[in-house]
Amino acid sequence: MRIAVVGGGIAGLAAAFEVCEEAEVTVYEPGRLGGKLRTSEFGGLPVDEGPDAFLTRTPAAVDLTVSVGLGDDLVAPAAGRTLVHFAGRLHPLPSGLVLGVPTDIAALAMSRLLGPLGAARAAWDIVAPSTPVGDDESVRNLVAARFGRRVADRLVEPLLGSIHAAPTAQLSAKATAPSLLTTARSSRSLLVGLRSQAPPTTSSNTPVFLAPRAGMASLVEALVAKLRGAGVTFVSQGVRTIRQPNRGAGLLDVDGEPYDGAVLAVAAPEAARILGEHAPRCLGSVDFTDVVVATVCVSRSSVGLPDDVNGVLVAPGSGMLMTACSFGSNKWPHWSSGSDQMVLRISAGRHGDSRTVKLSDDEIVETLIADLSAAIQRPLAATQWRLSRWPGAFPFYRVGHLGWVDKVRSDLARTLPQVALAGSSYNGAGIPACVASGRGAARQVSTVVSDVSTAS
Ligand SMILES: Cc1cc2nc3c(=O)[nH]c(=O)nc-3n(C[C@H](O)[C@H](O)[C@H](O)COP(=O)(O)OP(=O)(O)OC[C@H]3O[C@@H](n4cnc5c(N)ncnc54)[C@H](O)[C@@H]3O)c2cc1C
Incomplete structure (x- = not known):
C-alpha cells in the first residue's frame, strides 16, 4: 500500500x-x-517561535511524544498567575475559571476586574431561568447571556479570544468550548454545572500543559x-x-x-x-488570521513583577497591538540561567486587525515593547529581540x-x-x-x- x-x-x-x-x-x-512547530536558539536557550506547550487533557500529543522516546523530557510550566490588562491596570485572573467562565463566585466578588456590578450580574446565573441554547452559539453570546457583558469582555475574550486570535462574538462554542455548550444545555446554571464537573484540584498529578524540555x-x-x-x-x-x-x-x-x-x-x-x-x-x-510573536530579552529588575507571574492578557478596547505576553523565564524554570535577563514572548494579531501586516519588524517590536511597558507601568528596553511572523496562523472557527x-x-x-x-x-x-x-x-x-x- x-x-x-x-x-x-x-x-x-x-x-x-x-x-x-x-x-x-x-x-x-x-x-x-x-x-508551525519551530524552535530556535535565543539568548543561548532553545526558545519556541510558535507553540510552546500542549494540553494533556486530550492525550494525543503526550502519547506521540512518549512513543518517539521523549516521555522523560516532558516538563510542565511552573504554576503561576496570569494578569489581565484592563482600563489601564493589571488585574489577577480570579481563581476557578473554566475557559474564562467563573465557577467561584466568592473569587469573582473579590476581583477588581469585574467590579461589584459585574460580580453581581455574574452571580445572577445561579438563579436565572435557563437560557435556550442552539446547536451552536458564539462563545460571547453563550457567556454574556448567563454572566453578563463584563465576564464576556474581561475574562472570556482575553482568554479564548487570544488563544484563537479571533473575536469571541463570532467564535463557535461548539468547536472551541464544547464543554460550555453541553453544560449550558444540561444545567440551568452554567456556573453550577461547570463547578460540579470541575475535577478536585488534588485528584490528578498530571499537569494541564506539558512541553519537551528542548522545545x-x-x-x-x-x-x-x-x-x-x-x-x-x-x-x-x-x-x-x-x-x-x-x-x-x-x-x-x-x-x-x-x-x-x-x-x-x-x-x-x-x-x-x-x-x-x-x-x-x-x-x-x-478564513485564517495572521499572528506574530516577538521574543525579547529584558532585565528582570526592569519588569518589577513577582516571579510567579507567567503572563499578561489584554482585554479588548485598549487599542494595544499586544494581545498577550508570556513571561517565559518565569513559566519555564529550566530557562532561568540565574542572570538578570528575562525572556518574554509577546504576541499580536487578531482577526480583523491588519496592523502587523503593514508594520515592519522593527516597528512591531517597538510597539509591542511600548504596549507591555504601558501595561506594567515600567519602561522596558530589549537587550535582544527577534520577530516570528506566522501568516495564516489560526483558522477562524466561526x-x-x-x-x-x-x-x-x-x-x-x-x-x-x-x-x-x-x-x-x-x-x-x-x-x-x-x-x-x-x-x-x-x-x-x-x-x-x-x-x-x-x-x-
Ligand atoms: C504562534 C503560535 C502559537 C501557538 N501556540 C500553541 C500552543 O501553545 N499549543 C498548541 O497546542 N498549539 C499552538 N498553536 C497551534 C498549533 O501550533 C498549530 O495549529 C499546529 O501546529 C498546526 O499543525 P498542522 O500540521 O495542521 O499545520 P502546519 O504546521 O501549518 O503544517 C502544514 C504544512 O503543510 C505544508 N504545505 C503547504 N502547502 C503544501 C503543499 N502544496 N504540499 C505539501 N506541503 C504543503 C506547509 O509548508 C506546512 O509545513 C500555535 C500556533 C502558532 C502559530
Whole structure:
C-alpha cells in the first residue's frame, strides 16, 4: 500500500507515524518539517517561535511524544498567575475559571476586574431561568447571556479570544468550548454545572500543559528520525495536484506519482487547490488570521513583577497591538540561567486587525515593547529581540464550523474516499487535536485502501 502525506507539519508527521509500519509512506513538505512547530536558539536557550506547550487533557500529543522516546523530557510550566490588562491596570485572573467562565463566585466578588456590578450580574446565573441554547452559539453570546457583558469582555475574550486570535462574538462554542455548550444545555446554571464537573484540584498529578524540555523542534526531530527508520520517504517539494484518472476507483495521481491513498495535512484552502475539481465545494472557505510573536530579552529588575507571574492578557478596547505576553523565564524554570535577563514572548494579531501586516519588524517590536511597558507601568528596553511572523496562523472557527467540517468530510468520502483531510483547519488547532486528526485520517485511508484491495 502506497500512501502520500501532503504537508509535514505535526498533523502530517503524525499521519505518517500512524501507518509507517503497514504502508510505504511518502511525506511531501516544501518548507521546514514540523510546520508551525519551530524552535530556535535565543539568548543561548532553545526558545519556541510558535507553540510552546500542549494540553494533556486530550492525550494525543503526550502519547506521540512518549512513543518517539521523549516521555522523560516532558516538563510542565511552573504554576503561576496570569494578569489581565484592563482600563489601564493589571488585574489577577480570579481563581476557578473554566475557559474564562467563573465557577467561584466568592473569587469573582473579590476581583477588581469585574467590579461589584459585574460580580453581581455574574452571580445572577445561579438563579436565572435557563437560557435556550442552539446547536451552536458564539462563545460571547453563550457567556454574556448567563454572566453578563463584563465576564464576556474581561475574562472570556482575553482568554479564548487570544488563544484563537479571533473575536469571541463570532467564535463557535461548539468547536472551541464544547464543554460550555453541553453544560449550558444540561444545567440551568452554567456556573453550577461547570463547578460540579470541575475535577478536585488534588485528584490528578498530571499537569494541564506539558512541553519537551528542548522545545517543540525536539519532538519533530525525534518523530522524523523514527519515520526515517521505518522507511518513510521525505520529498522536499509541495504537491501541486491530486487527481483520480478513473473516478471512484483505482490509483491516485499525486503530481504524476501513483498512490493508493493520500492524507492532505495542509490548510483547507490549499487542500481545495490541490484537489481541484475533486474538492468538496466549500472546502476552501475557511478564513485564517495572521499572528506574530516577538521574543525579547529584558532585565528582570526592569519588569518589577513577582516571579510567579507567567503572563499578561489584554482585554479588548485598549487599542494595544499586544494581545498577550508570556513571561517565559518565569513559566519555564529550566530557562532561568540565574542572570538578570528575562525572556518574554509577546504576541499580536487578531482577526480583523491588519496592523502587523503593514508594520515592519522593527516597528512591531517597538510597539509591542511600548504596549507591555504601558501595561506594567515600567519602561522596558530589549537587550535582544527577534520577530516570528506566522501568516495564516489560526483558522477562524466561526459559528457552524463543525457543520462545515462534517459536510466537507462526507462530500470527500463520497467522491474520493481514499483521500482524508487532517490538520488545524478542522477539529481543533491545538497540537493534540492536530496529532489526533493526522492519525485518524491516516487510519481512515489505510482502512479504505485495504477494504478496496480485499474486495477486488
Ligand atoms: C504562534 C503560535 C502559537 C501557538 N501556540 C500553541 C500552543 O501553545 N499549543 C498548541 O497546542 N498549539 C499552538 N498553536 C497551534 C498549533 O501550533 C498549530 O495549529 C499546529 O501546529 C498546526 O499543525 P498542522 O500540521 O495542521 O499545520 P502546519 O504546521 O501549518 O503544517 C502544514 C504544512 O503543510 C505544508 N504545505 C503547504 N502547502 C503544501 C503543499 N502544496 N504540499 C505539501 N506541503 C504543503 C506547509 O509548508 C506546512 O509545513 C500555535 C500556533 C502558532 C502559530
